[in-house]
Amino acid sequence: MKNKKEVGMTLIVKTITRLTVGLILLYGIYIVLHGHVSPGGGFAGGVIIALSFIHLMLAFGKEAALKKLSQAASSILESLGALMFLSIALLGFLGGYFFFNFFLHKGTPFALFSAGIIPLCNIAISLKVGAGLFAIFAVLILFKSR
């Protein structure tokens, strides 16, 4: 295999990536969790979460990123997001109909813990989108090097 130094980009890019990648991931989680009170939501936050892992993969090479989140793990997370969204929708049958907001106390409007099942749906969508986008990118890279 190649020399350890030649994997990935230069030292400048690696240092900046090491500083910023955690902040990008945290910003994605913030967008997801505040999806029901501010612009953003599950899709946008999921894309930002996936971009943090793609950033890691571009700077450090595919081994470093796939060690953090392997392709099988991202497939499992993607399926888990879809199943979580479906089970939230089906749990609405407890109250009578599909997508029923089954929380008794829905919280005050414009607070972080409010709006019933919408934050849970946002988390499910972000899992699906983030893991799916990362899986697409990882599959394209693995496919090329085969």
Add this chain to the structure above:
Amino acid sequence: MIEYILCFILFCIGLYCVLRKRNIIKIVIGLGIVEYAVNLFFVLIGFRMHGRAPILAKDQTISNMVDPLPQALVLTSIVIGLAVTALIVAIAIRLYEKYGTFDITKIRRLRG
């Protein structure tokens, strides 16, 4: 009116890029520009002068919001565009593996 004309010019730039360029990667970029032009056109249809984002806030009324329906359609369109772009890139990688080039004039061994 000028914004629709600029939107159409952006669409024409993307169409020129798709029809005229020979590199597959440039064709993919041209398809992306066409898609963005159409999305921009949809969002501009729903625009209202001095409008706010269509989000429920404390002093929000219906009369000062922009139209949220084109934005919801564009969100779906962005997701579909992502899937189409991923598919095109996968086909381009496969073509590069098979022919060793991205030039579409050199990819002509279709039979066999």
